[in-house]
Amino acid sequence: MSKVRRQANRLAAPQWGWQDAAACRGEDIGLFFGPDGERQPEREIRERKAKAICARCAVRTECLEYAVSRPEKYGVWGGLNEDERASERRRRMRRANAA
Numbered sequence: 001m002s003k004v005r006r007q008a009n010r011l012a013a014p015q016w017g018w019q020d021a022a023a024c025r026g027e028d029i030g031l032f033f034g035p036d037g038e039r040q041p042e043r044e045i046r047e048r049k050a051k052a053i054c055a056r057c058a059v060r061t062e063c064l065e066y067a068v069s070r071p072e073k074y075g076v077w078g079g080l081n082e083d084e085r086a087s088e089r090r091r092r093m094r095r096a097n098a099a
């Protein structure tokens, strides 16, 4: 088995069914993905609104697990922005290495 195929086998195909129950369905996608060149104050306001939607989402855990396990570099997923997800990935890596 090739190295690429072995890596593909480790990363299971995403299951998208949870998105049917997403609280962000029908919401302005611009709340979750900011424009290029967005200034920090506007970003904070936008992300606060997006995270408020995530906070009442029934599939927040599934969404966050998806986004943390994949290279989702942009946007608010599961109530976390890019930087927060990167921190979560590092935290999980440290915990896995310590085990």
Ligand code: SF4
Residues within 6 Å of the ligand: 019, 022, 023, 024, 025, 032, 053, 054, 055, 057, 058, 059, 060, 061, 063, 064, 076, 077, 078, 079
């Ligand atoms: S957690 Fe947030 S981004 Fe994820 S599906 Fe729910 S509302 Fe959408």
